[in-house]
Amino acid sequence: MKKKRSIVVLYEIILIAITVIMALPLFLAITISFQRPEAVFSYPPKFFPTSFHWKNYVEAFQYVPLARLFLNSLIVASMITLGKLITGTLAGFAFSHFNFKGKRIMFALLFATLFLPAETVMILPLFLIMKSFGWVNTYWALTVPFMASATNTFLMRQHFLTIPRELQDAALIDGASYIQYFWKILIPLSKHMLAGASIINFVYAWNMYLWPLIVTMQDEMKTVQIGVKMLMQAESANNWGVIMAGTVVALIPTVTMFLALQNLFVKSLVRSGMKG
Amino acid sequence: MKKVLPYLLLIPTFIVISLFIYWPAIYSLRLSFYRISPLGNRMVFVGLKNFKRLFENPEYLYSIRITLVYVLASLILTIFLAFFIALLLNMNLPGSRIYRALIFTPYAISPAIAGVLWSFLLNPVVGHVNYILSKLFGLQVEWLTTKPYALIAVIIATVWKTLPFDIIFYLAGLQDIPQELIEASMVEGASAWTRTWRIVFPLLSPITFYLIIMNLVSFMFSSFAIIDVTTKGGPGNFTTTMIYRLYLDAFAFQKTGPAAAQSVVLFVIMAVVTVFYFKFGERRVHYQ
Numbered sequence: 101m102k103k104k105r106s107i108v109v110l111y112e113i114i115l116i117a118i119t120v121i122m123a124l125p126l127f128l129a130i131t132i133s134f135q136r137p138e139a140v141f142s143y144p145p146k147f148f149p150t151s152f153h154w155k156n157y158v159e160a161f162q163y164v165p166l167a168r169l170f171l172n173s174l175i176v177a178s179m180i181t182l183g184k185l186i187t188g189t190l191a192g193f194a195f196s197h198f199n200f201k202g203k204r205i206m207f208a209l210l211f212a213t214l215f216l217p218a219e220t221v222m223i224l225p226l227f228l229i230m231k232s233f234g235w236v237n238t239y240w241a242l243t244v245p246f247m248a249s250a251t252n253t254f255l256m257r258q259h260f261l262t263i264p265r266e267l268q269d270a271a272l273i274d275g276a277s278y279i280q281y282f283w284k285i286l287i288p289l290s291k292h293m294l295a296g297a298s299i300i301n302f303v304y305a306w307n308m309y310l311w312p313l314i315v316t317m318q319d320e321m322k323t324v325q326i327g328v329k330m331l332m333q334a335e336s337a338n339n340w341g342v343i344m345a346g347t348v349v350a351l352i353p354t355v356t357m358f359l360a361l362q363n364l365f366v367k368s369l370v371r372s373g374m375k376g
Numbered sequence: 377m378k379k380v381l382p383y384l385l386l387i388p389t390f391i392v393i394s395l396f397i398y399w400p401a402i403y404s405l406r407l408s409f410y411r412i413s414p415l416g417n418r419m420v421f422v423g424l425k426n427f428k429r430l431f432e433n434p435e436y437l438y439s440i441r442i443t444l445v446y447v448l449a450s451l452i453l454t455i456f457l458a459f460f461i462a463l464l465l466n467m468n469l470p471g472s473r474i475y476r477a478l479i480f481t482p483y484a485i486s487p488a489i490a491g492v493l494w495s496f497l498l499n500p501v502v503g504h505v506n507y508i509l510s511k512l513f514g515l516q517v518e519w520l521t522t523k524p525y526a527l528i529a530v531i532i533a534t535v536w537k538t539l540p541f542d543i544i545f546y547l548a549g550l551q552d553i554p555q556e557l558i559e560a561s562m563v564e565g566a567s568a569w570t571r572t573w574r575i576v577f578p579l580l581s582p583i584t585f586y587l588i589i590m591n592l593v594s595f596m597f598s599s600f601a602i603i604d605v606t607t608k609g610g611p612g613n614f615t616t617t618m619i620y621r622l623y624l625d626a627f628a629f630q631k632t633g634p635a636a637a638q639s640v641v642l643f644v645i646m647a648v649v650t651v652f653y654f655k656f657g658e659r660r661v662h663y664q
Binding site for chain 1: 383401499504586590600646653
């Protein structure tokens, strides 16, 4: 069937308009972050960069301990990602390769947590528990509670189920233990899955807000997400150039990762949402 | 070995979820039955009084109402816009790959940063939105500080942040439908609209169901970051949603008992959502 030309042109225009609206906030953040203070307040507002005022970045790092916050976010997001991969692959292996007493109950118990996001629903009791552990203001509180998740377990389980059973039988006959089979055969066969899961988990952890806000009181334990809010409240109140510089720093890791690995990302996301 | 191994493999996961999900849930339930002094050193059992007070408290009732409005408005907008944009992207018009990459980027941006970006764009003095509005319609809006615009601002930031997630899922779903069917329903003149909604949209209803549940959960909770950055729950209590109310009562006002009761309410809402999801989404969730 031939598409009508005028309609195609119309669709194209609509699509471009949508793309501009979706990308504009990010584009302007980068533009403003290099703008001189006078230029930010000029009227009409500028849509394109007029200067390369990198001093905004220097100031952003002075107003708040941005370097430390960035490092904290890096540590926290990496630890959570690693933790989730370890617990998720182990539990996924158990659920996909073994039959054992209580399997159904344990599976249901895990499934129920899907809808109890600890970093939100449970903030108050979780905070009190952290206090009793003496974990407030530590990396422990920022990472350990999130080191296991139903999503990761199910994702790995589904993937392990697609690997032919004969491989396991052959390995066992050859004298390998279950652990050797897991480590030497299953994990190497799951590289893509693990890579995809890593990015999803990293972005999720990097973007956490409410929990880090509550569980860290000292500035040097906070994360970049909180740093951006601190910048907005700092003396630079209306100095949007500096605020945007901090914002750009905070989103560089996840956005570049996303743009570079978009296909892998999208595939894993869809797979984790539609198990099966 | 084969007998013990699966349990050993599950230990790490179960330590984490029992310590940091199940225990807090039970603890929260227990706390909700007590009146607790701000320092936490004295506890008096008050039964269901915290809940009774909660549902008599106009501030709390208001937060339920505003949550409903916010969640429903964001949900409807996000679902329909995402479906529409996915249809367009799926037509593989020239440049689609680039549009797709750019349209997806907000997925990687955090709710807090979405709040910062929209605070700027909607800023009455330096923001670009008011500039465009005043050029086109002569409008000047105090977005973040007046009713009802503060809520609209929060919804705009939320929809913008959530759209990519939904588009990704709709695109994946559309790719499973024969391309001719979509093109026929999209391009062919007058009946295109009805066919899109009568054929394509119903075909994707399992995805829509999944997205509604996921968006609902995310709007209930991650709205916190967007609201905290843009409006701080204001003006007045105007954009104080349930999660923001809980945060204020628990951490700003130290009302531990009532805040625990609020946790339990959220917890019950989530339980209802979970049961609903199991009951109606079961066919799509392959477990056991």
